Amino acid sequence: xxxxxxxxxxxxxxxKKLILELHNGKNVQETSxxxxxxxxxxxxGEVVQAEEELIxxxxxxxxxxxxxxxxxxxxxxxxxxxxxxxxPEGHPVDVFKCENKELEKLIHQIKHLFAEASTRxxxxxxxxxxxxxxxxxxxxMDIEKHYLRKENLVFPYMEKYNITGPPMVMWGKHDExxxxxxxxxxxxxxxxxxNVQSYLDFVDMMFNPTIKAIEEMIYKEENILFPxxxxxxxxxxxxxxxxxxxxxxxxxxxxxxxWKPAFAEGESASVDSSERIRFETGSFTxxxxxxxxxxxxxxxxxVDKDDKVRFFSNGKSRIFARPKAVLGxxxxxxxxxxxxxxxxxxxxxxxxxxxxxxxxxxxxRGKFIHIAYYAVRNSANEYIGTxxxxxxLDEYRNLTGERRILQxxx
Amino acid sequence: xxxxxxxxxxxxxxxKKLILELHNGKNVQETSxxxxxxxxxxxxGEVVQAEEELIxxxxxxxxxxxxxxxxxxxxxxxxxxxxxxxxPEGHPVDVFKCENKELEKLIHQIKHLFAEASTRxxxxxxxxxxxxxxxxxxxxMDIEKHYLRKENLVFPYMEKYNITGPPMVMWGKHDExxxxxxxxxxxxxxxxxxNVQSYLDFVDMMFNPTIKAIEEMIYKEENILFPxxxxxxxxxxxxxxxxxxxxxxxxxxxxxxxWKPAFAEGESASVDSSERIRFETGSFTxxxxxxxxxxxxxxxxxVDKDDKVRFFSNGKSRIFARPKAVLGxxxxxxxxxxxxxxxxxxxxxxxxxxxxxxxxxxxxRGKFIHIAYYAVRNSANEYIGTxxxxxxLDEYRNLTGERRILQxxx
Numbered sequence: 001x002x003x004x005x006x007x008x009x010x011x012x013x014x015x016k017k018l019i020l021e022l023h024n025g026k027n028v029q030e031t032s033x034x035x036x037x038x039x040x041x042x043x044x045g046e047v048v049q050a051e052e053e054l055i056x057x058x059x060x061x062x063x064x065x066x067x068x069x070x071x072x073x074x075x076x077x078x079x080x081x082x083x084x085x086x087x088p089e090g091h092p093v094d095v096f097k098c099e100n101k102e103l104e105k106l107i108h109q110i111k112h113l114f115a116e117a118s119t120r121x122x123x124x125x126x127x128x129x130x131x132x133x134x135x136x137x138x139x140x141m142d143i144e145k146h147y148l149r150k151e152n153l154v155f156p157y158m159e160k161y162n163i164t165g166p167p168m169v170m171w172g173k174h175d176e177x178x179x180x181x182x183x184x185x186x187x188x189x190x191x192x193x194x195n196v197q198s199y200l201d202f203v204d205m206m207f208n209p210t211i212k213a214i215e216e217m218i219y220k221e222e223n224i225l226f227p228x229x230x231x232x233x234x235x236x237x238x239x240x241x242x243x244x245x246x247x248x249x250x251x252x253x254x255x256x257x258x259w260k261p262a263f264a265e266g267e268s269a270s271v272d273s274s275e276r277i278r279f280e281t282g283s284f285t286x287x288x289x290x291x292x293x294x295x296x297x298x299x300x301x302x303v304d305k306d307d308k309v310r311f312f313s314n315g316k317s318r319i320f321a322r323p324k325a326v327l328g329x330x331x332x333x334x335x336x337x338x339x340x341x342x343x344x345x346x347x348x349x350x351x352x353x354x355x356x357x358x359x360x361x362x363x364x365r366g367k368f369i370h371i372a373y374y375a376v377r378n379s380a381n382e383y384i385g386t387x388x389x390x391x392x393l394d395e396y397r398n399l400t401g402e403r404r405i406l407q408x409x410x
Numbered sequence: 411x412x413x414x415x416x417x418x419x420x421x422x423x424x425x426k427k428l429i430l431e432l433h434n435g436k437n438v439q440e441t442s443x444x445x446x447x448x449x450x451x452x453x454x455g456e457v458v459q460a461e462e463e464l465i466x467x468x469x470x471x472x473x474x475x476x477x478x479x480x481x482x483x484x485x486x487x488x489x490x491x492x493x494x495x496x497x498p499e500g501h502p503v504d505v506f507k508c509e510n511k512e513l514e515k516l517i518h519q520i521k522h523l524f525a526e527a528s529t530r531x532x533x534x535x536x537x538x539x540x541x542x543x544x545x546x547x548x549x550x551m552d553i554e555k556h557y558l559r560k561e562n563l564v565f566p567y568m569e570k571y572n573i574t575g576p577p578m579v580m581w582g583k584h585d586e587x588x589x590x591x592x593x594x595x596x597x598x599x600x601x602x603x604x605n606v607q608s609y610l611d612f613v614d615m616m617f618n619p620t621i622k623a624i625e626e627m628i629y630k631e632e633n634i635l636f637p638x639x640x641x642x643x644x645x646x647x648x649x650x651x652x653x654x655x656x657x658x659x660x661x662x663x664x665x666x667x668x669w670k671p672a673f674a675e676g677e678s679a680s681v682d683s684s685e686r687i688r689f690e691t692g693s694f695t696x697x698x699x700x701x702x703x704x705x706x707x708x709x710x711x712x713v714d715k716d717d718k719v720r721f722f723s724n725g726k727s728r729i730f731a732r733p734k735a736v737l738g739x740x741x742x743x744x745x746x747x748x749x750x751x752x753x754x755x756x757x758x759x760x761x762x763x764x765x766x767x768x769x770x771x772x773x774x775r776g777k778f779i780h781i782a783y784y785a786v787r788n789s790a791n792e793y794i795g796t797x798x799x800x801x802x803l804d805e806y807r808n809l810t811g812e813r814r815i816l817q818x819x820x
Contacts, residue, residue: 247686247693276657277687279700282721282737283657284712289699290689291786292712292797302694302702311692327692342816355818362812370806376701387702393806396780402772406752408765 008046015050048228052165085230090259092241093226099146100218102252107211110136114203117196126199134188134337139252141181141333143214146251147174153241154229161232173217180210235261249328301388303331307347319369319390350375351383368393418456425460458638462575495640500669502651503636505660509556510628512662517621520546524613527606536609544598544747549662551591551743553624556661557584563651564639571642583627590620645671659738711798713741717757729779729800760785761793778803
């Protein structure tokens with residue numbers, strides 16, 4: 001046993017030495033080779049321990065951050081996760097992993113687009129490429145929900161168990177990715193009439209580093225963060241995380257299967273369904289209210305005061321389908337790049353109080369569709385969100401005369 | 411002090427004797443005179459005590475019930491409520507009293523109608539009288555909410571303080587009034603082509619006894635029940651009663667002022683407003699949800715599976731006004747007598763699953779109004795209520811072409 005401990009102690013010391021060498025400018029490949037040669041596989045816990053100790057020893061957080069990807073790269077293939085716990089379906093870690101899979105699929109599409117671009121004439125217009133890239137990056141913005149759940153739900157539990165280094169470092173990397181994404185969108189806005197050459201420069205300078213940062217984080221999560229948390233957190237912790245996850249929403253997917261720990265088996269999902277939801281002019285049970293909303297002859301989508309999609313009604317004949325993954329997403333990233341400026345203008349005019357509604361109507365597959373946006377204000381007349389109401393109007397437009405007596409349509 | 415107690419003891423014994431005399435057929439007026447002469451004013455608590463003791467002594471509950479009104483009548487004018495506690499505005503007792511005032515106003519109208527009828531030719535048709543009486547009795551049915559709050563909220567606290575007689579007796583009287591009301595409605599249904607003579611017979615046989623029963627109960631509440639409860643219940647009890655009152659609804663009025671006991675002063679009304687209401691497809695804060703519902707371009711009224719009105723939306727431009735007193739009312743008593751059979755048929759067809767919607771449209775003051783009823787079913791497809799959706803359609807009916815670009819209407 002003490003041999004095992006010493007062995008581990010030795011490995012951590014060796015790791016710290018190698019990390020410091022990296023920081024002092026040593027070649028990544030060389031360090032990586034040395035590592036593999038010296039130690040075989042490195043248990044992920046020891047990487048964390050090494051980082052933790054280096055921070056305690058006085059290495060700057062920013063320094064660690066800067067070389068964080070280098071560590072990962074040097075360790076790639078050397079991390080030992082064979083003893084990691086199995087993750088049940090619908091468990092928060094399972095959900096994070098599903099999201100990572102979706103992110104990887106999306107990144108694959110984006111890389112495919114970059115590759116396609118590199119085969120085109122450099123002087124050609126890149127308008128179509130910019131448009132497509134922006135659409136894919138819109139989806140990529142869903143990663144915000146993944147990061148928010150980590151930062152707000154997972155990291156606090158890590159801190160509870162005195163694991164403070166990795167959350168700090170990871171949070172820094174999240175912010176880095178956020179700023180990459182933000183800069184990418186600035187480029188989209190500015191990229192008017194650019195050619196393929198400029199587009200490829202954007203890819204090198206900005207789009208690729210963004211994707212790279214996301215990929216690095218996926219690797220760190222899957223090989224270090226998740227196994228470590230699985231080993232450390234209790235089922236009570238995970239259940240708490242799961243229950244709070246819903247409010248942040250999910251990235252590019254929605255976990256229909258909800259994991260339930262053994263201790264919560266008895267709990268009924270509808271435990272508070274008999275409790276009434278009270279309003280100024282009456283009350284409902286939760287079931288009544290949800291069913292009423294889904295029975296209304298209009299489709300509803302609600303975006304809160306922070307522009308996040310919070311709810312959509314789920315009636316039998318919804319005109320525009322909504323995936324659950326949209327919940328928690330910024331409304332600006334739910335629209336095709338060509339209409340985002342309209343979304344922004346409406347929301348701005350609602351927020352400033354200039355306007356209270358914006359209405360559109362279109363013919364779609366022979367149907368007359370009405371789409372209206374209404375500013376939602378509270379009793380103090382403060383803006384608290386926007387509701388989209390869409391409906392088919394043909395039935396109403398074709399009515400004649402009156403119907404005052406009961407007569408069913410079928 | 412002991413003299414006071416003995417005095418009280420003597421009065422209770424005297425009361426018991428007088429009540430028994432009444433039960434044995436003594437003349438009411440005679441007993442009443444004897445009472446006044448012998449004892450001056452009788453504190454209401456002693457009447458209760460006398461009734462309680464008689465029940466314990468073996469007098470049948472039904473016997474007490476039968477003579478309950480006789481006791482009241484014999485004691486009328488002799489009850490001493492001068493020492494009754496002041497009732498703050500919005501306190502449950504204040505609300506009950508407001509309801510009684512509204513009931514008395516309504517009864518006044520009904521009596522006025524009876525008086526008018528007695529001046530008409532006996533052979534004349536009484537169709538108009540039946541119609542008007544039914545309309546007024548529809549409103550009278552709101553008393554159900556008053557009785558339900560007593561039975562479900564007040565009586566349990568009385569029992570907690572070991573006051574078991576009066577609740578039992580009163581509940582019996584409620585049921586008596588209920589059966590009077592039910593019989594009255596049977597008469598309304600059957601009374602086709604009746605003349606004034608028959609109408610006046612109905613008044614004597616059924617309508618007047620119904621009103622009389624309600625008046626007797628008002629007297630008992632105001633002079634015995636409420637003062638006794640005010641003396642017995644704690645502020646915590648009353649606050650609990652107040653908070654639960656909302657779910658039963660109010661009779662012919664709505665208490666906008668909510669009483670708050672001193673101990674609850676700190677409590678914010680919006681204490682759980684940050685808590686999210688979660689649905690299958692998203693979530694809201696309570697404020698968001700209420701504001702969204704009131705922002706929708708349709709008016710909503712919801713009736714639950716027991717035909718009780720539970721909610722109505724409160725948008726800025728409601729087409730058909732709804733008073734809050736309607737909450738908790740049976741939907742059948744919210745409609746003019748001429749349309750109640752339509753209401754019943756729709757609800758029956760929804761409950762049986764035969765139909766899912768019923769639609770009407772009318773021209774009203776130059777506006778095209780659409781009124782639709784939809785069966786509300788839960789995820790197991792069980793009927794859980796009906797939602798009424800009404801809206802003005804002119805705007806939709808006058809649209810032409812398409813509007814695909816942002817253009818505000820003002």
